[in-house]
Amino acid sequence: MDTYVDDMILQVDRLFDDGEYAEGRKILEEILEMEPDCGRAHNHIGWLYYYKLDNYRKAEYHYKLALKFSPKYPATWINYGNFLNYLGRFQELQKHVDLAMTVPGVSKAVMFNLLGQANEAEGLHKQALNYYYEAYMKALNKNDYKLFLENFNRAKDKTSFWSRSKLFFAKTKEAAATKK
Helix, strand or coil: CCCHHHHHHHHHHHHHHHHCCHHHHHHHHHHHHHCCCCHHHHHHHHHHHHHHHHCCCHHHHHHHHHHCCCCCCCCHHHHHHHHHHCCCCCHHHHHHHHCCCCCCCCCCCHHHHHHHHHHHHCCHHHHHHHHHHHHHHHHHCCCHHHHHHHHHHHHHHHHHHHHHHHHHHHHHHHHHHHCC
């Protein structure tokens, strides 16, 4: 990627930070006209389609192109992992994480956290705990550290006897009120 395209990507980052998504998209489309194999631009436009425009078909299309053209760009591995997790595509997520763990620069902590979230969503709280623990232990910044600890504690709460008992009694009380 040449310096001009690098500068354009940085400009897109600034525009996105300022909430200027339409302007950022125009620049990304310009980049892709010049360099259709620019993985970073595909990642950014995939992010835009996923997070801001709720167009999952286009988001996935661009994420896959980003992985194809820039397989060593860590952000795409994380963004596409979040995408798969959000859509509940947990088997695909597992395969994706397995590959991502081999890519230099991809945060293993973030990948373990994604697996924790997937397992928690599936009701597999003990497995989620193991993944959150791994994420917590590999966290290298304060924000991740706190987030992974919160995730661990939430999953731990879901496995406790008292938490399950409270939920059972709340459901029983709700069912009784519905019958009246």
